Amino acid sequence: MSDCSDHDPNWVPYKERPEWNDVTPIPENDGPNPVVVIAHSEKFEDVYGYFRSVLQRNEKSKRALHLTKDAVELNPANYTVWQYRRDILKTLNTNLQSEFAYVESVIKQSPKNYQVWHHRRVLVEWLQDASLELELTKDALEQDPKNYHAWQHRQWVIKTFGLYSQEMEFVDILITEDVRNNSAWNQRYFVLNNHLGWSDLNVQKEICYTLEKIKFVKNNESAWNYLRGILLHDKRGLCGNAVVSSFCEDLYKNKCRSPYLLAFIIDMCDEAIKKDETNCLYNPERAIELCEALASKYDKIRTKYWNYLLERFRKCRGEQIINSNGLMDEIE
Amino acid sequence: MSFTTKDVVLKEDRPKSLLLQKHSDYLASYGLNKDDYEYCMTEYLRMSGIYWSLTAMELMDQSSRMPKEEIIEFIKSCQDSESGGISASINHDPHMLYTLSAVQVLAMYDRLDAIDVEGVVRFVASMQQEDGSFYGDKWGEVDTRFSFCAVMCLSLLHRMEDINVNKAVDFVLSCMNFDGGFGSKPGSESHAGLIYCCVGTLSICKRMDALHADELAWWLCERQLPSGGLNGRPEKLPDLCYSWWVMSSLSMLNRIHWVDKKSLEQFILACQDAETGGFSDRPGDITDPFHTLFGLAGLSLLGNTSIKAVNPTYCMPQETIDKLKLEPQILHI
Numbered sequence: 001m002s003d004c005s006d007h008d009p010n011w012v013p014y015k016e017r018p019e020w021n022d023v024t025p026i027p028e029n030d031g032p033n034p035v036v037v038i039a040h041s042e043k044f045e046d047v048y049g050y051f052r053s054v055l056q057r058n059e060k061s062k063r064a065l066h067l068t069k070d071a072v073e074l075n076p077a078n079y080t081v082w083q084y085r086r087d088i089l090k091t092l093n094t095n096l097q098s099e100f101a102y103v104e105s106v107i108k109q110s111p112k113n114y115q116v117w118h119h120r121r122v123l124v125e126w127l128q129d130a131s132l133e134l135e136l137t138k139d140a141l142e143q144d145p146k147n148y149h150a151w152q153h154r155q156w157v158i159k160t161f162g163l164y165s166q167e168m169e170f171v172d173i174l175i176t177e178d179v180r181n182n183s184a185w186n187q188r189y190f191v192l193n194n195h196l197g198w199s200d201l202n203v204q205k206e207i208c209y210t211l212e213k214i215k216f217v218k219n220n221e222s223a224w225n226y227l228r229g230i231l232l233h234d235k236r237g238l239c240g241n242a243v244v245s246s247f248c249e250d251l252y253k254n255k256c257r258s259p260y261l262l263a264f265i266i267d268m269c270d271e272a273i274k275k276d277e278t279n280c281l282y283n284p285e286r287a288i289e290l291c292e293a294l295a296s297k298y299d300k301i302r303t304k305y306w307n308y309l310l311e312r313f314r315k316c317r318g319e320q321i322i323n324s325n326g327l328m329d330e331i332e
Numbered sequence: 333m334s335f336t337t338k339d340v341v342l343k344e345d346r347p348k349s350l351l352l353q354k355h356s357d358y359l360a361s362y363g364l365n366k367d368d369y370e371y372c373m374t375e376y377l378r379m380s381g382i383y384w385s386l387t388a389m390e391l392m393d394q395s396s397r398m399p400k401e402e403i404i405e406f407i408k409s410c411q412d413s414e415s416g417g418i419s420a421s422i423n424h425d426p427h428m429l430y431t432l433s434a435v436q437v438l439a440m441y442d443r444l445d446a447i448d449v450e451g452v453v454r455f456v457a458s459m460q461q462e463d464g465s466f467y468g469d470k471w472g473e474v475d476t477r478f479s480f481c482a483v484m485c486l487s488l489l490h491r492m493e494d495i496n497v498n499k500a501v502d503f504v505l506s507c508m509n510f511d512g513g514f515g516s517k518p519g520s521e522s523h524a525g526l527i528y529c530c531v532g533t534l535s536i537c538k539r540m541d542a543l544h545a546d547e548l549a550w551w552l553c554e555r556q557l558p559s560g561g562l563n564g565r566p567e568k569l570p571d572l573c574y575s576w577w578v579m580s581s582l583s584m585l586n587r588i589h590w591v592d593k594k595s596l597e598q599f600i601l602a603c604q605d606a607e608t609g610g611f612s613d614r615p616g617d618i619t620d621p622f623h624t625l626f627g628l629a630g631l632s633l634l635g636n637t638s639i640k641a642v643n644p645t646y647c648m649p650q651e652t653i654d655k656l657k658l659e660p661q662i663l664h665i
């Protein structure tokens with residue numbers, strides 16, 4: 001947001017501009033007090049007084065287009081200004097290439113503003129030209145690698161214009177820079193899901209990639225979540241993949257007690273129970289032991305959650321014991 | 333690269349008790365002080381500002397300090413007779429967000445008769461797309477926020493039959509991610525605010541069964557940081573408004589007891605400004621009505637009895653929801 005008590009020495013108020021003397025500004029209608037009393041700077045009052053007037057006259061002119069620029073500068077989040085600007089652009093049939101450059105400059109100043117990104121998207125749609133978008137979003141993500149608006153825009157252009165070819169490379173750079181960047185991991189999934197597909201080869205490649213990253217930083221929620229996500233596409237499930245289970249057991253043996261590792265092993269136990277494939281590694285007893293460790297030592301803030309799971313596993317252990325007793329009865 | 337968790341440290345001299353009177357004074361006089369910088373900016377979201385302030389006042393049982401008749405007149409003058417939608421302020425363009433805020437305010441005042449209800453229904457229904465999603469306005473931005481606005485708005489008006497509810501639910505479910513969370517569109521990253529919108533939509537449409545409740549609730553609990561505060565995505569700073577979005581989602585999932593209530597309460601109380609009144613996003617920052625509402629609503633969900641009960645789906649007083657005979661779904665555990 002730009003400062004509304006701006007003191008630009010070269011600024012000439014609209015009320016002093018001869019080319020605007022045919023227009024009477026409309027003051028702000030304050031609405032109910034006290035919630036909505038507004039104290040604006042003089043510049044703000046001036047620009048928006050003329051903007052309201054132009055809006056009311058429905059004037060679609062070059063000077064009105066310029067006025068919306070000043071209004072945007074004072075408040076880029078005002079969606080009415082942007083809408084009106086688009087109406088004018090359409091009416092005047094303006095050269096939209098210069099509009100591209102203009103929006104880019106506004107995005108640079110207000111990268112977290114809904115309206116600006118939306119304006120950009122409308123322009124891309126009007127011109128059916130997405131050639132600048134990957135670079136634009138790359139720049140925005142360099143400033144803030146988790147900027148939700150930039151990611152949304154990037155996903156939209158990639159999907160709409162089929163621009164997948166370089167995306168895995170881009171994602172890899174971001175993950176290498178910050179292995180905990182959840183947005184980048186999400187984008188990786190997006191490319192697999194919409195473009196590369198879940199062939200067995202791709203799934204195994206992704207597993208290896210992810211395990212490498214976990215080896216590097218073990219306590220990484222995003223990578224562990226991604227691992228679960230890709231294993232959804234592995235017919236063998238969470239615990240049927242030998243590479244994954246030996247990786248986890250090695251970490252565990254080497255005294256890694258990251259809550260994410262323990263939670264993952266618990267999920268493996270859970271899956272084994274549900275599939276009725278428990279074994280010496282994945283079974284209710286181990287799940288119970290891990291839940292207890294998390295609740296009392298490694299993830300105390302989520303004690304209630306781990307205790308909830310603990311109770312669930314106790315119940316199924318109870319059922320298992322009853323079942324096996326039942327079996328014994330039959331044998332006898 | 334940083335290997336430490338992004339979080340804040342609560343100071344020893346932070347506010348530790350609830351300063352109700354301060355907050356009521358703060359909201360009653362908000363904007364009267366001509367030096368309030370943020371006031372330069374609020375025209376474009378004024379309708380939501382009224383909703384935040386009034387709801388907060390209602391929760392404190394202080395709504396008589398708000399100029400009721402003026403507010404109702406203001407809302408009337410913001411309805412666009414052509415589209416039927418309501419705008420943030422007079423002469424602005426109608427938008428889903430402000431249409432919802434206006435309907436929420438009128439529902440609390442029990443004055444839904446003050447606007448052209450048919451117009452609102454027409455506007456909301458006209459925003460629904462073939463795939464079940466909703467636009468925010470005529471410019472066609474699609475976002476799960478607008479799905480939530482649509483069903484909240486129409487359910488408050490008892491007019492859900494005017495949209496295709498099944499399709500609306502299908503679109504929201506198409507935004508579910510591999511981690512059990514939801515984003516703004518199919519494929520967009522999971523985000524606590526958007527999870528609230530999607531879970532809220534399912535709660536109103538009574539389709540909570542479609543969620544992976546345990547998995548989603550665990551992801552939400554993972555948002556809690558050592559300070560007790562909650563963030564909106566992994567590796568982001570805690571923020572009071574995210575605390576509300578996470579807590580209300582967990583409430584609808586009937587799993588709010590999974591968060592550490594004591595430290596969360598400490599975090600929320602620490603976001604109060606003992607001098608000016610109001611709550612801010614994080615301890616020590618400037619307060620605003622938006623975070624003030626979510627601070628109070630959050631404390632209400634945590635069981636603070638000096639604040640009225642808040643409905644987690646609508647973020648409105650439970651008594652209003654009861655009066656309207658609405659029963660948004662809460663999952664059975």
Ligand SMILES: [Zn+2]
Pocket residue numbers: 571572573574613623
């Ligand atoms: Zn916030």
